[in-house]
Amino acid sequence: MKNYPTSKIRNVALMGHTGSGKTTLAETMIFESGSSHKRGSIENKSTLSDYHEIEKEKEKSVYGSILHLDWRGTKINLLDTPGTPDYWGQVSDSLHVADSAMIVLSSEYGVEVGTEAFWKAAEKRNLPTMLIANKLDSELSDFQKTVDMAKERFGRGVAVVQFPYSEGDDFHAIVDVLKMTMYEFPEAGGRPDKLPIPESLKAQAELLHNELVETIAENDESLLDLYFENGELDEYQMRDGLKLGMLNRDIFPMFCTVAEKNMGSGRIMGFIGNVTPDPTERELPTKSGKSHKVNPEGEPALFVFRSTSESHVGDLTYFKVMDGSVQHGMDLENKRTGDSLRLGALFSAQGEKRTEVSQLDAGDIGVTVKLKNTTSGDTLTGKENDLEFDPIEYPEPTIRVAIKLLNEGDEDKLSNALHQIEKEDPSLRVEHSQELQQTILHGLGEEHLNVILHELQNRFQLKVEFITPRIPYRETITRKAEAHYKHKKQSGGAGQFAEVNLSIEPWYEGIPDRDDLNVRNVQEIDLEWGGKLVYQNCIVGGVIDNRFLPAILKGIMEKMESGPMSGCRARDIRVSVYDGSMHSVDSNEAAFKTAALMAFKEGFLNASPQLLEPLYEIEVTLPSDYMGDVLSDLSSRRGQILGMDSEGSIQKIKAIVPLQELDKYTTRLKSMTQGSATYRRRFHDYGPVPNDIQKRVIEETLSSEA
Template identity: 45%
Template sequence: MKIYDEKHIKNVVLFGAHNSGKTTLAETMLFEAGLINRRGTVEAKNTVSDYHDIEHEKENSIFATPLHTEWRNYKINIIDTPGLDDYIGEIISSIRVADTIVTVLNGQYGVEVGTEIIWNYIKGYHKPTVFVINQIDHPGLNFESSFNSVKSLVGNGAVKIQYPLIKDGAQCIIDVLKMKMYKFSSEGGKPEKFPIPEDQQSTALALHNELVEKAAENDEELMELFFEKGTLNEDEMRKGIRAGMLNYDLFPVFCTSALNDMGSGRLMGFIDNVAPAAIDLKPEISVEGKEISPKRADSPVLFVFKTVHQPNLGQVTFFKVKRGEVKVNDKLVNSRNGETEVLNQLFIMDGKERNPIQKLVVGDIGATLKLKHTETNDTLAASEEGITIKPINYPQPRIKRAVAAVNTKDEEKLSEALKKIHSQDPTVDISFSNESRQLILSCQGELHLATIDWLLKNIYGVEASFEKPKIAFRETIQRSSASNYRHKKQSGGSGQFAEVHLKIEPWEENMPEPEGFNIRGKEEIDLPWGGKLVFYNCIVGGVIDQRYLPSVMKGIIEVMEEGPLTGSYIRDVRAMVYDGKMHSVDSNDISFKIAGAHAFKKAFLDADPKLLEPALDLTLKVPEEMVGNVMTELQSRRSIIQGIESADHYQVLKCVAPETELFGFSTELRSLTKGRATFSTSFNGYQPVPANIQDQLTTKELVQ
């Protein structure tokens, strides 16, 4: 396979809503370049990029798939991404290594909900972006509306390079950069070139002049030329367009019919000649603050952006060469763990096809097999480097489920499968809750969860159940209470005896010391589950030996580990042990631990015990016209709205919401807003459970 230099490698990511035609466009680009002999279709389940069984079954992209094509002495690496935001991890990891984003729009609908949602995630990357209005030969095409939706999304930087036209019954595209008309046969393919028809001259010229002005605005030298000549030639315009794309000020708009092979060649020509390459982008700054310039002569630095586990191959690691060049059998060090990896094989991947290659240069994207110590987001570099590429920041999960193997014999198998799924998709989070003794799976939504379930069944052979996770409640008290307990047991020989008198009170930060006690000692314990136990030794006259007090405290902590109300942890209590009795022969540590536990439990139940529930800070971004319905839903879930701010055409709602009320919220929010709203959560603290809900929970003796 030909080795291209860094000036002739372009990396593009195809991004767009579900059914916009990304996979079909990728297939057509490969066909136009002659890399495949026939074009597959999503319906026929034979496209290069959608090759997984689950993609065939669902008839949509689920995984981001790297491909490549070669066009007029340029290599174009293409990553075809899913169109649903449940798979945002696949999209973001691809955007991270792109030089240019190609946003594909269905010409009937323009910027759809899916496009808008994902755009809100990726616009922070400020990557050069081209928009492609697809399906221009569809009877329902609304090109002007689609273009206006692009302008609504990105502003006045959206500029037409092309627009569609029907001329003499044939599909045509007017190109205002080249000032040509491309006329296609019904089979598509290579078009005929014509001058712009007379009835389109004024429209095309006006768009051409607008493009000239926008190109000139991004380069001082071009601006001077523009003022001097009143126009720019095609090469000068290309330079200005590239500068505008790099400045994130100019968004060229093309049109295609990917299905019928119209316009893809011109799009690839623009990617070759105008779209920025990796060496045109600003140098990255590493975690250590070092500049990583894309120079081929320097030592190699690779960034791992994707990991795939294939049953017949093992781990496939995808990377972008950020600096230097890498060859087969090179040894590189993982900056995260210091482990040395040997790149025994290098590949260019086209879907499931592996094309062996001997080396890859800066800016290129490739893959290798069976790295032992490397995962997504890792940096591989020469041993002396000490360079770490800034990692991909993935969005937090939106739904959680408790997951378990249906057959308990498969628990270990399930754990290993979930580790591989997380390795392949870092937006899937796996954790074990010691408190609920549940394995918790967190992901992006119901579709994402269904995909995970499919992978477990069909790839890893594990049947799993998914349930609502138990909520981590806490228990505390609202008033003081005193109690005592005598533990006495005689069964021949030495017996057990201990008597403990104590008082408990709610604990608060900076509260005064307890009154009416002769405090001999104090111990503050920061509890592992949050909150405190403050333990006071108030024993007078030696009625309980000092050596038994730690056992009393252990008994109290044992009760606090499994509260009397719901079995939840107890927090924020102070206990004063002020009296008791012991026996010279029968008293021992275990006796005082038992007596302390029982005395504390009795006092706790008499101290107006209160259940606390975890509360989350909930931030929502909601379209203005949908705020009312969302606020009603939030209030029905006992959420407290603390503020509303405006952001573009959205309202940002900031709330505090009980975690127990947010089960199913992601799905309901998607339904209410047609998928246009997004939200994030973070832990706020614990708040009292309303009395009626506490009664339900304690009556059932169940925490849900």
Template identity: 35%
Template structure:
């Protein structure tokens, strides 16, 4: 592929709700640019972007893919992102290196939750953006409704560029609002000038007013002229658009049909006209040597630096680190330093990814997006630079996963293979995490949602030839006491030769500290239990608190005092006193009002105000205590609540269902509290049956 200088590059991320048409839009633009000879279809599984087996099978995007489209001597790096919320990590990685965004909206479905989320992430990164309304060839698609809804949500920033022309319920052309001219497609698919239909005049007037108002908002001079009734020239409008689209104060809206490849020429032209090249965007890092701010700013004349925004690990094609060059020009065999890993090495060949296919290039200029193969030790969000000028760029903030499942190998002996495969998957997807919960003898895997974990199971099976089973995770209940007890236990065993003898008298009471399992002290007088056996007594307690007598859960908050006992000069041993203390603990707990403790989480939910009632009602059903509600006066409310961990299973799916996908949540461990009697009873019965079945095996 040809090498492109910074001013001839555009990095554009495609965002929007799942199914809005992002992948089809890329396919249409790739076809029109001559990159492909025929347009692929999602239903046929032959698109450039969705090449993964799971994407083809499920017919939606799972990974971000990079598709460089050459148009008017400019390379547009399209980052096609998933629209489903489970794969938000892919979106966050792509947005971190984009210089502009196209929010894709279905003309049939209109504004959806994914549209609003796309807008919010653009606001977070201050990205210039356009909105492209797809599916205009469908009968019930309404461009006018989409524009009105957008204006209601985002005000005067919304500037419609086009209007559809429909005849006999077919999409036959469009009106250019800036030029106030109309074009239609002839039988050969070519655009020809035509008269603006009379029935479109009213809508054109509405769109023209909206566009003029948006232009007027850009300066005081324009605002004054607008109120005086002056007309803006086409050049003035376009100049205002260039400036204000670039600083995100104006958002153009255009439309077309990806399936018919209509509206694509105009969109590609507008991307080059109005979206900034990387050198018009800022990019700063920190010099690791001097601790000073380093303004990379995609300047080709500065020392080389790059940022790894995504990693591809595939058992067939190998590992690729996807990078954006933040300064300088990268060339084949350049020596690059990774300060995070303290490693330096030659990068070998340079590639540009075209969907799944890497194409070799001799160099990559500042602002360009490319790939490095087999970069040793490098991880997503690492920075690359030179050892003489080590630069660290801000790591992308990736969403934390809160949906956890227990997993087991389906086939014994596959544990190591599964572990290695998961390590590779976690290099690709930073929203997947594994946790070894040794206290509950389970391994957990966390993701953003259940659908993501389902895809992971299939990926392990198809790519890595290993299978896992997902199940509900065990909740980390604990046991403690509410009363006091005074017990003794004598361990005596005679079996020929030396016997075993250990005798302890102990008091047990609540320590008041649920952070620690136990506190141990001794008040032995007169050498009833020799000092050298005190450590053995404590060791017995250590073993005993691992499994409590109620339901074999670990014990918390016990204060144990050894105050008396006896020993045998010959038969007493450390082992005997350890057993005596362990059994005394069990007896002491059962006589001191034992209770089951359940873990409580601090839950934070962010959701639109309209769903607050439904979510509050659900929280009440789940034994949650609402601690506060904070509206932000922008239509969103934050709810803080305490909720038992056992009620959090499946909460992500439940919350999405209640809020139509617009609610987000996070939680963290808060403390342990006494479980209600009915919950404790169920837990003890379940544990008793499980322990019995384990003993039978």
């Protein structure tokens, strides 16, 4: 395989809502370019990208794939990404190494909820973005509606470069208003004939051409001057203006395709090669805060964006060359670990197929094998080079499950399997909760977690099942109470004696000082499980020696970690130790720890204890047709609606919902909206639970202790 200089490399993230046809478009582009002699199909399970068994079974992308093609001397690396929200972790790493984005829209439905998410992801990475209206041969196709929706959602920078001669069964030609040419396709698709624009469409073509010229000129002063001077821009001036507009995210050109029939892909590849930026033309953020541009002449540097493993090969590391050139056997340093690494064989990836290469230049994407302790987000470069790129940001989880091992003795095997899966899929978060005594997986949706279950059962041969995880409740109090406990024990030899009097009350930000007690010192403790403990020493007259005060605090903390009411951790409490007594011989730290623990427990239970539950702020994005059903469902889940926003036909609902009510919510949301809605969540705070839930949790605790 030949080596490509940086100026002849394009890295394009290919994104689209499930069913938009992006994988089919990738397959068509590779075939049309001559980089593959056969065009695979999803139905025949023969695509280059969706090659995993689970992808063939589901007939959709589950994992991101790296593909490449040669279009007239330019290497186009396509980063094909999943369209289902459950697998969007694979979108994050692809966008991190892409230099432009191509979002495929189904002209049947226009801008869908998934499209919205892809747009925001590209926007966050400041990626030049082009839009593809696909499936124009569908009887439901509505190109103008798709354009209108895109402009409504993404702004007036959406610029029509092509429009269909006709739609539905009669689709056979595309009018290009940049080149002012009509492309007419053979019935079976493939290379089109270039024809003059028919008289019946000339007025529409000229109108759109002028709109495109004006959009380009508005974003470049030199081109604006030329436009005013000549009343027109030539094709090459328009190309330059489009490139600048795309780099600044001021212009988002829209093209037409019927990917399934191989109509329109050649023009898109030509545009990518001629207009979209090469890797040197974008500024990239680094950990130091300075921006960085890919430098073909610089010291070799790689950014690792994906790790996988294959049974017959071992660990595979996918990377982008950020500076210089890399060859087999080169020594580099992992900036995260400080380890020195030697690069093994280098490959160019075409889905599951890999072709060995001798060298990869700056901007190119490749894969190598058996790099120890290297994972997604790592920067590899020379020892003296302090360059380190920003890590990849993955989506926040939306669902959680607990793992139940069915075979005793497989704990280590499970731990190793989860470590490997988490390394390959950083959007999965594994939590070993000592508090809940469970291993909890946090994922992006039920489909995502089902893939993890499939991996555990089939790849790692583990007998496991997923169960509902426990809720990490908290305990607190709602009023002040006094407590006293005398610990006295005599069993031959030295005895134990300690007496503690304390006051317990709810703590809150800005709580006034106690003027009824002689507060000698205060400790504010930020609890690792959230909230505070404020511990006040109010002892006067030396009735308790200072050396026993840490033991008293230790007893209080021990009981807070397994709360007096339900065994859940306690928070937001102020304890004032104001009296007590000790014995010159029998008092010791153990005695005072016990006395404090029991006094705290007594006071807590007399202070109107309250169980708290974790609350999450959620944002649901959905088509307007389903607003009523989703709002009604949120109310049934004890949700507090914070607000609603509208962006065209896309609606957003913000609400506060208890974690307990969010189990399986992604599944319910898909069911209510026919898979068209998405949601994200983040921890908000703890809040009081209803009395019936508090009673149930306490009863369950008592029954488990019995």
